Amino acid sequence: MSDSTTPAPQTSPAPRTGRRSAIRPAGGQTIFSRMTALAAETGALNLGQGFPDADGPEAVLAAARQAIADGANQYPPARGERTLLEAIAAHQHHWYGLEVSPDTDVLVTVGATEALASAILAFVEPGDEVVVFEPTYDSYAADIARAGGVRRTVPLRFPDFALDEDALAAAFSERTALVLLNTPHNPTGKVFTAAECATIAEHAARHDAVVISDEVYEHLAFAPHEHMPFASTPGMPERTLTISSGGKTFSTTGWKIGWVTGPADLVAAVASVKQFLTFASGTPLQHGIAAGLCLPDAFFAEQRAEMAARSALLVDGLTRAGFDAVAPQGGYFVLADVAPLGVDDAAEFALRLPTEAGVVAIPASVFCDDPDASGMTSVLRFAFCKQRSVIDAAIERLVDTYGRSARTT
Numbered sequence: 001m002s003d004s005t006t007p008a009p010q011t012s013p014a015p016r017t018g019r020r021s022a023i024r025p026a027g028g029q030t031i032f033s034r035m036t037a038l039a040a041e042t043g044a045l046n047l048g049q050g051f052p053d054a055d056g057p058e059a060v061l062a063a064a065r066q067a068i069a070d071g072a073n074q075y076p077p078a079r080g081e082r083t084l085l086e087a088i089a090a091h092q093h094h095w096y097g098l099e100v101s102p103d104t105d106v107l108v109t110v111g112a113t114e115a116l117a118s119a120i121l122a123f124v125e126p127g128d129e130v131v132v133f134e135p136t137y138d139s140y141a142a143d144i145a146r147a148g149g150v151r152r153t154v155p156l157r158f159p160d161f162a163l164d165e166d167a168l169a170a171a172f173s174e175r176t177a178l179v180l181l182n183t184p185h186n187p188t189g190k191v192f193t194a195a196e197c198a199t200i201a202e203h204a205a206r207h208d209a210v211v212i213s214d215e216v217y218e219h220l221a222f223a224p225h226e227h228m229p230f231a232s233t234p235g236m237p238e239r240t241l242t243i244s245s246g247g248k249t250f251s252t253t254g255w256k257i258g259w260v261t262g263p264a265d266l267v268a269a270v271a272s273v274k275q276f277l278t279f280a281s282g283t284p285l286q287h288g289i290a291a292g293l294c295l296p297d298a299f300f301a302e303q304r305a306e307m308a309a310r311s312a313l314l315v316d317g318l319t320r321a322g323f324d325a326v327a328p329q330g331g332y333f334v335l336a337d338v339a340p341l342g343v344d345d346a347a348e349f350a351l352r353l354p355t356e357a358g359v360v361a362i363p364a365s366v367f368c369d370d371p372d373a374s375g376m377t378s379v380l381r382f383a384f385c386k387q388r389s390v391i392d393a394a395i396e397r398l399v400d401t402y403g404r405s406a407r408t409t
Contacts, residue, residue, distance in 0.1 A: 031366045044354035045394045047382045048362045050332045056251035064288030076283040080108025087290040096229050104264035107271050110278050111256035112216045112245040117143045118274040124149040128177035135367030158375035159326045161190040176207045184217040187381040189328020191225040197233045211240045219249045219300045221330035222308040246289035255285040314384040317395030321402045332385040339378040346378045357401040359394045
């Protein structure tokens with residue numbers, strides 16, 4: 001019998017994994033990280049992750065370099081560098097006729113991702129409901145879960161992605177606090193029409209919901225489609241927060257310079273959260289993006305036309321390879337159904353695509369709670385924000401690998 005004075009054996013407590021494991025991807029790795037790792041391992045061309053493979057305009061890069069040389073290397077004001085605040089306000093007025101005060105209606109953030117997180121945390125209490133459109137960019141779900149909110153999804157169904165008005169109406173309730181819109185939309189490439197925005201606005205107003213409109217692809221709506229800020233919808237300026245960034249427009253995704261614009265009281269609520277996340281960042285880079293926003297209209301037109309051409313190039317190539325590809329109305333991505341190749345599970349197909357064909361894509365099902373409801377189970381997302389030579393090489397690989405079987409089925 002052991003001595004009662006002998007200390008009991010000590011066991012190490014189980015490591016804490018956190019109470020919010022639901023917002024973490026399986027294995028701790030997002031699909032983007034996993035597919036990028038596969039690209040590196042196999043030497044495949046990465047059309048999965050949405051980042052450009054070339055630098056942005058020299059005027060933007062030069063302005064950032066000059067700001068560094070001029071000593072703009074310490075904390076900026078919490079709201080953002082004055083030159084960028086003014087450039088954002090001028091941009092909203094020039095392109096959309098929106099009156100935005102640089103003093104009260106603009107907040108600079110660490111990319112659109114932080115803007116989204118800060119806004120959702122500011123307006124969603126535990127149990128509140130958030131209306132989102134599915135497929136849904138993955139950070140939306142994580143941010144809503146972190147705030148304790150509940151997602152109510154409205155499917156955008158492949159291949160036309162039209163707004164389902166019945167599903168939209170059913171998604172609202174007395175618990176609706178927020179509507180989260182993305183236009184041009186990732187991953188579908190859909191540009192919401194004025195009529196669709198008016199329908200969404202009607203429900204948002206009826207339920208006294210704030211609308212967060214993620215418009216990072218605002219300058220990449222392809223003709224004949226035109227981007228319309230949701231804040232320009234009648235009755236919506238006073239309840240809409242618009243989020244954008246310089247990453248997609250100026251091919252500077254690594255700079256992480258984003259912003260929020262909207263009514264002073266709503267922006268102040270977002271700022272109250274953001275100040276405890278990063279406070280502020282990217283001082284010289286803010287000067288670079290400010291220079292970009294002041295570029296001539298011709299730059300934006302040329303950028304839009306070039307990306308539209310790359311989109312058409314990829315759609316044509318995917319079609320020749322036997323995929324059912326849908327031409328996007330804007331953004332960075334093409335969605336393509338692999339069902340014509342006899343494949344019913346795009347997630348499984350995406351894992352073998354790098355080895356089989358030397359190309360990486362993302363299964364669209366990862367953006368859905370219910371892939372069947374949106375018709376996304378057999379759909380892949382391909383990025384065309386790459387140099388034409390890369391797109392050409394990827395198409396050649398896909399056509400060589402799958403085109404023959406497609407022609408014989």
